[in-house]
Amino acid sequence: MEVKDIFSYNWSYLLPEFTILGFATILSLLDLAMGKRSNRAIIGWLSLLGVIIAGVFVTLNMVNLNEPVSYMADMMRVDDFGNAFKLIFLAGVACTLVLSLAYMKYGEISNQSEYYYLLLTALLGSMVMASSADLITLFVGLELLSLSSFVLVGLRKKSLLANEASFKYVVSGSIATAFTLFGMSYMYGLSGTTNLYLMTERLAEAYNGGYAFLVLLSFAFVLVGISFKISAVPNHLWAPDVYQGAATPVTAFLAVVSKAAGFALVLRLLVTAYIGLISPEGQSVLLENLSLILTTVAALSMIIGNTMALRQTNVKRMMAYSGVAQAGYILVPFATLTNLFFEQTVFYLIAYLLASFGAFAVLMVVFRDQETEELKSFAGLYHRSPIIAIAMTLFVLSFAGIPVSAGFFGKFYLFMSALLQKHYWLAAIMMGTSVISYFYYFGFIRQMYMRSGSTEAALKVPAGVAVIITIMALATLLIGIVPGALFDFVQANFNPNFDFGSMMTPGK
Template identity: 45%
Template sequence: MGTYLLDFDWTVMAPELVIVITAALLTILDLILKEKHSYPVTKFLSIWAVGLAGYFVITGWGDSSYQILADTYRVDPFSLLFKGIFLLGTLFILLFSFAKKRINEYYYLLLTALLGAMMMVSAADLITLYVGLELLSISSYILVGIQKRKKQANEAAWKYMILGGASSAFILYGMSFLYGLSGSTNLYVIQQAVQEGLTSGYGAFVYLSFALIIIGFGFKISTAPFHTWAPDVYQGAQAPITTFLASISKAAGFALMLRVLILAFSPLFTTGDWERLVSPLLLTLAALSMIVGNTVALKQTNAKRLMAYSSIAQAGYLLVPLATMGMLLFPSMAFYLIVYIMMVIAAFVIVEQVTDATGDDDIRAFAGLYQRSPLLSLIMTVLLISLAGLPITAGFVGKVLLISNAIYTQHFVITFIMIATTVISYYYYFGIIRQIYFRSPANQNPIPIRWEQGLILGVSIAMVLGLGLFPGYLIQFLGEVDWGSAFQMATNSGR
């Protein structure tokens, strides 16, 4: 086994390389070309890069896991699946962004944010994971603040940067204790050291680092009580960026959390501390997010803030399998994440178009949508039903999977909270539906929808209904993925 990068089969990094090269190319082309030419080129290149990276992810699917330079980069089914999710989501967000004229750097920053997210799922080394996280975070701070003249955007960017920076500091501080315990940044070495540390009096160290890391991750995936930044940031940022934060950024946070917690802190399972301490802690966070997110959403009248609180609640649902573990941990989480991303992107597309056409950020903007654009209001209705988790939609199947995993592992209190808060959430989701059908519109003009947005809505609605009616294929596919390989050493065989 070599010790230089080129001793390894570096073609496994193809998806990341495509994104890096395109991002670099975009900055250069921006200099060379005139603005008139560079804008369409930028749009085309970013779509092309995401598509090509997606092609490499698909062709790499099914290969055995492979690591480069002591796991500072690794590919396994876990990372490939998440990369696929990020690329599909980013493709839609790029299409969504085309609706308005934006500066070229917008696309460059979106690609680097995507690169950060991709690196966060393809390493088992704290340094790569942290740099990936920061790449995603810093690109997002800039993207939120890109509208300099808008006061709300400035406020959002400041809040996001300060709280995001503080949460990164918490994660880094927690990681430093892990490094101190093991003398290595490799998660497998850390796992060994934690195992030994727990039996030789270093238990307090492990818990301190765990607590710090959980606080940091809590901010990143916006679970209560660390959620306060989310509504302001979601409201202040441009709609595609809000969508990116609510979908890709959150999914990347969850993937990172899965990898770090399960790898570094797995010795806690054998000592029984996971069941005794960690699981109740994570369940408390999940329960708080569901309760706070869903109850505060009841009072919201701003459409984007309402979606922000809804996404806080969804983070709570997604946290449950990680806390309870169990057979369906990965399939249920991956299924819900895929469905959630599709729902949230499509819902934000409609929210943006409707509030834009009406010139009002309030959910009043939806008043009488049925009379203005019947097809659009039907799509929105299906999406809201899916977000609420009612039958024949994919959201229902996802929630059933999450809840059945909680029941299977005999956590009945959290199951009750999940069901109760879901019922509460009907109220505000149906509040929008009531506006759509039972209120009279301000005017009769139909809502304009561009073809890119039509494409996003078409694909999402097909997936939400398709996976709601025939969820078996995806569940079977996710069930057959070799999740365990993400947490075992890569042997680098077969290359």
């Protein structure tokens, strides 16, 4: 591509990415100019401003975009799929920043400025992943997110748990990256291109030309690598230690934003590149061989995540294994691939975002007050703060998939898709593991309402944290009452033509 071609593009559709990049750069320079004793909270508030502005630009793209727009030989593209995931990322990082502004007052993180603009660079990596249509830009976005996350986990320098968590995260992430790159090398070797849309046709030719085993092997290696980012089996063992060692807002970020970015990568990389595979018998390989791999990963994640969570008394480790199980649930629509596959995935991710950030906001306050991360820290919470206890109950019900919560309909839609596609054994595992999860999720309710705490003093909740808890609880309840409103909104604005959010439509 020549220099003159760069100026021929309408770059306005990439303003969300440019905004985050600009704010991250400017804030890093501002930090250098500020004195050592200056209040770094201004960096956090400016970061939040940048996220809000980027959100406005994504909304404008959503309104003005009639067809996908591609850049640099389709290496980057702006489409409905990317816009939907970008809004999830931006909402998640905005919540993380609000929680972080309160968390910083505890004094556990000395490098506050670095913390804020590392969140922005991680966000930028997620957004690049959502807009990529090429292996190169996908990997750049993945590594930008990963490297930023590695540092964020270890910023509590005086904590041995944080140091251990950061080390394990780096080692596990490096191994996962090796698997991902190995699988990508096969994808490139079999197709002769790094563009995902060209790869769709060429991988099908390679499969039908006698290289079926290598095509499936590339899929398996890439999936194993990506399973690290979504904390699914077999790359899930890092999650408990990292969740426990990281600062609570960082844990929330990893649980929601990083996981959602991983699923954006699964969609872009696996679905786009492999959806064109047709066997000589005329049957879709994606719905047979590849579906078997995905259903196996989903089933194992649900089983191992929920059963291991039963043994945990540390709440963060319990939430980590819960996240493994949730990854298994979200993989169900990938295995079934119904016409509403995109809506089901986005709906569940939104429900999971609401419950997760609300729950971690409550955890942050309770842990600080009780000076322990054990489940017993919730004892007697209802008597100390009835509203917070009721909100936490809503979040727990949403995780468990109990009616009158967003999480119930998220799981219901996934369960019905499994039944419609005759994946009866997968639907049975969903039901069985959901019942198992009730035991450890209801442990919160048992502690809050049926156990007496060490004190009856009212729980002090910072204003910003209270706002997050309130918004998340009301949204979880509202979507649980009228789920069709969100489902119809996603379908109308992000997937009106049942084309995976215009993922399969060529860019202009």
